[in-house]
Amino acid sequence: MRSPDETDLAILRLLLEDARRPYNDIATQVDVSAPTVSDRVNRMSELDIIERFTIDLDQSCFTDGVDLLIDLELRATSVDGLTEALVAVDGIEHVFTTTDARVLAIGSLRSERVGPALLEALDAEQIESYRVHLLQARARDPSITAGPLTLNCDTCADTVGEDGVTVSLDDTLHHFCDESCQKLFEERNLTAPSS
Numbered sequence: 001m002r003s004p005d006e007t008d009l010a011i012l013r014l015l016l017e018d019a020r021r022p023y024n025d026i027a028t029q030v031d032v033s034a035p036t037v038s039d040r041v042n043r044m045s046e047l048d049i050i051e052r053f054t055i056d057l058d059q060s061c062f063t064d065g066v067d068l069l070i071d072l073e074l075r076a077t078s079v080d081g082l083t084e085a086l087v088a089v090d091g092i093e094h095v096f097t098t099t100d101a102r103v104l105a106i107g108s109l110r111s112e113r114v115g116p117a118l119l120e121a122l123d124a125e126q127i128e129s130y131r132v133h134l135l136q137a138r139a140r141d142p143s144i145t146a147g148p149l150t151l152n153c154d155t156c157a158d159t160v161g162e163d164g165v166t167v168s169l170d171d172t173l174h175h176f177c178d179e180s181c182q183k184l185f186e187e188r189n190l191t192a193p194s195s
Contacts, residue, residue, distance in 0.1 A: 022034075056140070068106070068114065069135055082121075089107070164177060169186065
């Protein structure tokens, strides 16, 4: 497996500036061919370095709601499935979960619609309390932090190098240093329960 390199980082930086940038424009700026850019983008997508291409919408163009931050405190410590349930609510764009059973959601809703929307998405017994904050402004600046772009082994956390293996197990992509780390991971995590 070829590790991501400086050319991959340069391609990612250009895509972060404009995900619709043509590959031939990227190729000119990073001094490779357009097919090479396409191959590298496809490879980074397969490795889950690039998760998706998306657009940002101004929700105020589609709703008469206002931009809100919803801060939910849950009774349950598990938030499994809650993220998907909340993001499915019309007007909610982003949902974040924390390790202390809190859920933060950002969206554009009429304030009187927040309570009913939460009750549509969640069981009322899951909600300890919630607060709604009007957002004054938003800023977003996706960027790549300094340093090398590396994949870490899911078994030992070492950097995955040339002998690395990437496989999909239980619909999740995993990266390993080599086949021995892959085998160890599978033995630890995918062993069938004894009967």
